[in-house]
Amino acid sequence: MLRLGSPRRRVNIGLIGMTFVLSIFAGRLIQMQGLDSKVYEAAAVDQRQHVETIPAKRGSITDANGHDLAVTVEARELSIDPSKITDAGVRAKIAKILAQQLGKSEQDMAAKLARTDTRYQRLASDVDPLVASRLLQASIPALNAKKTYRRLYPAGDLAGSLIGFVGDEGKGLIGIERTSNKVLAGRDGRQRVETGRDGQRIPMTSSQRTAPVNGQDVRLTIDRDVQWAAQKSVADQVKKSGADSGTVIVMDVRTAQIVAMANAPELDLGNWRSAPASSQINKAAADVFEPGSTNKVITAAAALEAGMVTPDTVFEVPDRIKCYDQVLRDAHAHAAESMTFRQAMAESSNVATVMAARKVGSARLYAMLKAFGFGSTPGGGVPGAEAGLLPDYRKWSGSQSCTVAYGQGVSVTALQMASVYQTIANGGVKIEPQIVAGATDASGHFVPAAPGKQTRVVSETTAKEITTMLESAVGEEGTGHLAAIPGYRVAGKTGTANRYDAGLGRYDGYTASFVGFAPADDPRLVVLSVLQNPKNGHFGGQLAAPVFKDVMTFAIKSKKIPPTGSSAPPVRTRAGE
CATH class of the missing domain: 3.40.710.10 (DD-peptidase/beta-lactamase superfamily)
Incomplete structure (x- = not known):
């Protein structure tokens, strides 16, 4: 005669197994919410909180009569999340639009968009705000614009090697831009914000902001007209x-x-990147x-x-x-x-x-x-x-x-x-x-050297x-x-x-x-x-x-x-x- 197992024993064994599994979950839950709660809370905060740099506006360089030789104007830094653009045909159309508007090569833009394994690709810095606005209105997916500044030299090659230029990191590399960098550069601000998975700021969340301190203007003893002559x-x-x-x-x-x-x-500051190294030397002094x-x-x-x-x-x-x-x-x-x-x-x-x-x-x-x-x-x-x-x-x-x-x-x-x-x-x-004739102080008043x-x-x-x-x-x-x-x-x-x-x-x-x-x-x-x-x-x-x-x-x-x-x-x- 066939003897069936005891139902009670099977039930008891099942209950014991379930109790063991649930105890593991309960222990883990106690560890996460009790013992390690602060650790996970901090990790969550770090994941959604980001510190953004608020760039300071660099001071101007002027001649003895206040004519601008180097100025800073508002610009935009454009970036994109390539992982949001998976269709190859769409990427090609976007690359063409970006290349036309930014003055970049279509191949370069396509290569950045093809990096679908990344969530951030910088497309261009020093972009004119009007150009950035047009691109943002062009319904390009995952395109972001960040406020920044760009350096302009309205006088072209006037006293070029004396004035110098600013590199991509915003620091003066040669000339007055370098020797007076601490005065001109100012101090960047910082802002801590909370963002979601898509990188957008979460409304009604707390933020901490340290305002930037803009750079001071430097006035040279150079007379623009005599310099030109x-x-x-x-x-x-x-x-x-x-x-x-x-x-x-x-x-x-x-x-x-x-x-x-x-x-x-003389060094043409509008095209300093392509200028020979010899033209970057201030020969009159060096x-x-x-x-x-x-x-x-x-x-x-x-x-x-x-x-x-x-x-x-x-x-x-x-x-x-x-x-x-x-x-x-x-x-x-x-x-x-x-x-x-x-x-x-x-x-x-x-x-x-x-x-x-x-x-x-x-x-x-x-x-x-x-x-x-x-x-x-x-x-x-x-x-x-x-x-x-x-x-x-x-x-x-x-x-x-x-x-x-x-x-x-x-x-x-x-x-x-x-x-x-x-x-x-x-x-x-x-x-x-x-x-150097002098510089402006924190309140904007000129202080002679x-x-x-x-x-x-x-x-x-x-x-x-x-x-x-x-x-x-x-x-x-x-x-x-x-x-x-x-x-x-x-x-x-x-x-x-x-x-x-x-x-x-x-x-x-x-x-x-x-x-x-x-x-x-x-x-x-x-x-x-x-x-x-x-x-x-x-x-x-x-x-x-x-x-x-x-x-x-x-x-x-x-x-x-x-x-x-x-x-x-x-x-x-x-x-x-």
């Missing part, structure tokens, strides 16, 4: 002379504020070169300060002089002649300059070079400023003890050389060059004597006669130096320069022009002096600087007069 003049001369590059600096004599700092070729005869004013200052010579001291000057194992020559062959020191400066005689330097001695000449700022990085916050090269006089070679006197064997920047002539024009008082440090380098008497010598250099018999400006008294000096090419490891080509100030008897502006490696001519008086004349003429008219109405005092130029 300087860039145009040097760019035209670079093209005409076949030079590799050119530089112009305009400086206020009384404050050492930089009115213009021009380079050619390029180092041997100054040539513009350096002779320092030798003259050392000789006059030491009482070794006067402007009327007569030298018997041949056209060459032996210096240890080298024979050094004047630029043009001539019979031995008697020259006053003033005439030697006007005609830029290397031989007479070496004679004066020998009276001074290497130690005194070195000390004067240091006092004028050679071998030291200029202050004042000019981006990329370099110190140049001034070897210790105890390490000068035999010939270098002579060549330094006329600007070979020592290296400077255009900014340093402009500072030398600012010192002479300012009665012997050197002022630290200045490029502290004036540059002042240091007396030479006596006022020496500075005036050198000025009369420089005025002779721009006279009819001087090497800088092409720099003369009708109606104004001009003082200045030409420079023509052999150019050291670091890439070749040897001297190759020339550096042509001219630097001076006007009016000579009441100096207001210094202008320096430099041309590197010109092919069509190479003398500073031939190539750089006309640039000086163009820029100085424009600047004094723009600044409404009148002629003094005086005439140069009669001086003894030639020996025997």
Whole structure:
């Protein structure tokens, strides 16, 4: 006979099994809602709460008169969730629309949309709000727009390498944008919000917001109009002379504020991403070169300060002089002649300059070079400023003890050389060059920058004597006669130096320069022009002096600087007069 199992036992076994399973669930429930409730509550909060960055608006950069050189405008950052667009045909249509509106390639947009395994793809930043609005109204699935800012440079290449640019992360990479980044950038805000699975904010939920602090505006000492004139003049001369590059600096004599700092070729800030690295260097402050005869004013200052010579001291000057194992020559062959020191400066005689330097001695000449700022990085916050090269006089070679006197064997920047002539024009008082006029404070009020440090380098008497010598250099018999400006008294000096090419490891080509100030008897502006490696001519008086004349003429008219109405005092130029 077949015996059936006991129903009661089966039921009991089932109940025991169910009780065991339910006890496991109950234990887990107690663990989740009791012991670990805070952990899971925090995880849930983290899943739906997000911290959003509220970008601060970057401050503007303006010229001395408040004209915008760099501004920040509102923009949108567009992103999309590709996982919401699964149909290949729809993706292709959306990619075409996005490419047309954003100025991107259709292939690039299609590749981003094809990433259906991701929930976020950034399509573009710095999008114009009107373009973003059109796309949001085009019924594109899962398209999101985030408020941001973009940097614009309304003046294009005006002072491009000086101003610099901002990278994708919103930080200044070169120029004033970099050196003044802390002032310009401000401080981003933060906002904590709760969102659902689709990324949309959950209404009526709590949020915490820290407001952003916008950046401050920075005002430069640059004058937009003078900057434009300087860039145009040097760019035209670079093209005409076949030079590799050119530089112009305009400086206020009384404050050492930089009115213009021009380079050619210049960086176009509208297309900085595609610009060559060489154009991103502020050559006026960073390029180092041997100054040539513009350096002779320092030798003259050392000789006059030491009482070794006067402007009327007569030298018997041949056209060459032996210096240890080298024979050094004047630029043009001539019979031995008697020259006053003033005439030697006007005609830029290397031989007479070496004679004066020998009276001074290497130690005194070195000390004067240091006092004028050679071998030291200029202050004042000019981006990329370099110190140049001034070897210790105890390490000068035999010939270098002579060549330094006329600007070979020592290296400077255009900014340093402009500072030398600012010192002479300012009665012997050197002022630290200045490029930033000031910045706005937290309340939007302009706060001027502290004036540059002042240091007396030479006596006022020496500075005036050198000025009369420089005025002779721009006279009819001087090497800088092409720099003369009708109606104004001009003082200045030409420079023509052999150019050291670091890439070749040897001297190759020339550096042509001219630097001076006007009016000579009441100096207001210094202008320096430099041309590197010109092919069509190479003398500073031939190539750089006309640039000086163009820029100085424009600047004094723009600044409404009148002629003094005086005439140069009669001086003894030639020996025997």
